[in-house]
Amino acid sequence: MRPVSIIGVxxxxxxxxxxxxxxxxxxxxxxxxxxxAGTDRDDIGIAYCGSVYGGMMIGQRTLTRLGMTGKPxxxxxxxxxxxxxxxxxxHMAVASGAYDVALVFGVDKLxxxxxxxxxxxxxxWEISQxxxxxxxxxxxxxxxxxxxxxxxxQLAGVSVKARAMGxxxxxxxxxxxxxxxxxxxxxxxxxxxxxxxxxxxxDGAAAAVICAGDVAHKFEAAPIKxxxxxxxxxxxxxxYRDMTVPEITVRGASEAYEEAGVxxxxxxxxxxxxxxxxxxxxxxxxFGFCGRGEAIRxxxxxxxxxxxxxxxxxxxxxxxKGHPVGATGIAQITEITRQLRGSCGARQVEGARTGLxxxxxxxxxxxxxxxxxxxxxxR
Numbered sequence: 001m002r003p004v005s006i007i008g009v010x011x012x013x014x015x016x017x018x019x020x021x022x023x024x025x026x027x028x029x030x031x032x033x034x035x036x037a038g039t040d041r042d043d044i045g046i047a048y049c050g051s052v053y054g055g056m057m058i059g060q061r062t063l064t065r066l067g068m069t070g071k072p073x074x075x076x077x078x079x080x081x082x083x084x085x086x087x088x089x090x091h092m093a094v095a096s097g098a099y100d101v102a103l104v105f106g107v108d109k110l111x112x113x114x115x116x117x118x119x120x121x122x123x124x125w126e127i128s129q130x131x132x133x134x135x136x137x138x139x140x141x142x143x144x145x146x147x148x149x150x151x152x153x154q155l156a157g158v159s160v161k162a163r164a165m166g167x168x169x170x171x172x173x174x175x176x177x178x179x180x181x182x183x184x185x186x187x188x189x190x191x192x193x194x195x196x197x198x199x200x201x202x203d204g205a206a207a208a209v210i211c212a213g214d215v216a217h218k219f220e221a222a223p224i225k226x227x228x229x230x231x232x233x234x235x236x237x238x239x240y241r242d243m244t245v246p247e248i249t250v251r252g253a254s255e256a257y258e259e260a261g262v263x264x265x266x267x268x269x270x271x272x273x274x275x276x277x278x279x280x281x282x283x284x285x286x287f288g289f290c291g292r293g294e295a296i297r298x299x300x301x302x303x304x305x306x307x308x309x310x311x312x313x314x315x316x317x318x319x320x321k322g323h324p325v326g327a328t329g330i331a332q333i334t335e336i337t338r339q340l341r342g343s344c345g346a347r348q349v350e351g352a353r354t355g356l357x358x359x360x361x362x363x364x365x366x367x368x369x370x371x372x373x374x375x376x377x378x379r
Contacts, residue, residue, distance in 0.1 A: 031066065032207070081360055159197055160179065270311075274319050
């Protein structure tokens with residue numbers, strides 16, 4: 001397998017776009033990524049699109065608008081890790097030598113549903129019994145609070161941190177700081193969550209261009225090396241499972257660290273899947289950034305904040321940047337690429353050399369999550 005690099009990234013601001021269809025959202029992000037890479041249509045050998053609710057042939061519908069027809073176009077659905085799973089497939093296509101240059105993009109338009117939780121599949125028996133995403137994560141939060149003594153105020157602090165970072169991100173859905181009191185007093189969702197413990201849904205798109213390391217010099221961009229690209233599926237369990245240990249992320253992190261030849265101590269900046277406040281705390285521990293039960297101390301010591309020893313979610317994360325599910329994985333990779341290039345302005349992590357992007361995909365009965373993709377990048 002040959003080395004692969006990212007040479008271009010792009011995304012549109014996440015939010016709500018009435019009057020635009022899914023392809024309208026996607027093509028500007030693709031154009032931005034290709035301009036960043038210095039590539040044209042003829043350079044792209046294969047394209048992958050990650051989307052959950054974009055409908056049949058969303059990749060083809062989008063790329064037709066850019067005149068990119070006749071090429072292999074593959075559509076990937078893997079819940080919230082759809083576009084990062086597509087990125088993994090593109091990485092494999094280039095690393096194997098089948099293609100020199102690949103385009104990957106993710107897009108979704110969740111405003112079409114009018115708000116509320118994302119539509120799930122009723123034939124999943126856990127979902128049919130009411131295990132929607134807020135309920136699932138609220139149960140995790142309650143158990144973690146019971147085991148560690150985490151308070152509601154401390155949990156709300158995760159959202160405060162996220163919004164403080166998102167305030168410096170022009171692509172974030174929410175760009176305004178909030179107080180602890182605002183989080184605590186927001187509309188109740190599922191105890192202990194209020195609305196501001198939950199990521200917003202919306203519309204968005206992001207894209208990346210990758211190429212074989214030995215052809216990166218042909219293009220204008222500063223390449224970012226892909227040290228690891230890991231994709232795994234949750235383990236099915238019929239009995240007890242510890243909801244405070246995201247086993248799929250623990251396993252994926254171990255695989256990604258081994259592939260990259262690095263450890264948690266080498267990660268300078270990370271974008272992790274903070275769909276709910278408790279998720280960020282659990283993932284601090286899953287990635288080895290701290291020990292079991294130590295996540296809140298890490299947060300309160302400022303370690304994962306800008307200026308801290310290991311900033312996490314400088315984009316604002318899903319809690320502030322937003323979560324148009326099919327676009328999230330590539331948006332995280334876009335943020336890490338820009339951090340490693342040193343182009344993030346007020347939210348820049350100084351001296352960042354190695355970064356990690358992490359997206360998990362939806363609930364599935366008997367599993368911690370259905371999918372998890374982790375990418376480790378380095379300048």
